[in-house]
């Protein structure tokens with residue numbers, strides 16, 4: 001029987017467990033693939049001290065499994081962060097934020113020694129940008145930032161009816177062909193009112209666990 005996308009996500013989530021050191025606090029991402037990882041983490045919960053979550057949704061799922069959720073301020077630096085991506089290149093640059101959790105994800109990733117990205121094969125691309133780039137913005141800056149994004153060649157669309165865990169809104173930017181993700185990440189960060197953009201390029205993944213029908217492939221930076 002052919003493997004489903006969920007089978008591939010489950011396989012990479014299982015493979016990621018090998019990167020979790022004993023007795024550590026684990027950084028945990030957000031989304032459907034991260035959810036599979038949380039479910040795998042539950043099986044070894046007696047071997048870890050707890051987790052730092054990148055969203056309220058992940059915190060709830062972790063707690064539902066009886067895993068202690070700590071604040072990043074109490075946990076300090078983390079040995080490992082495990083999360084999915086909406087797109088990733090072989091250079092380990094990513095687009096993230098399809099679930100709107102990009103800001104907390106970028107913070108927890110920054111505070112982690114290793115970023116393990118877990119994806120099914122559909123997420124691997126040559127050029128980022130087919131998936132609309134999420135940008136979290138302060139609500140009063142929404143129209144100003146949208147105009148600036150048009151000047152950069154994008155087509156921003158407000159994510160209707162959505163508020164982030166931080167009380168902000170998301171602009172999803174369509175039609176970008178992101179040839180230089182590091183440069184664009186920096187440019188977007190400099191727009192007044194941008195909280196975080198969904199490019200994870202300046203600090204990309206260290207390891208990519210890619211779920212394919214032939215098994216889990218491991219790519220490194």
Ligand SMILES: O=C[C@H](O)[C@H](O)[C@H](O)COP(=O)(O)O
Nearest residue numbers: 031032033084097098099101
């Ligand atoms: O905000 C959400 C995150 O960046 C997710 O990691 C990303 O959207 C991938 O999610 P999924 O594993 O559901 O494809």
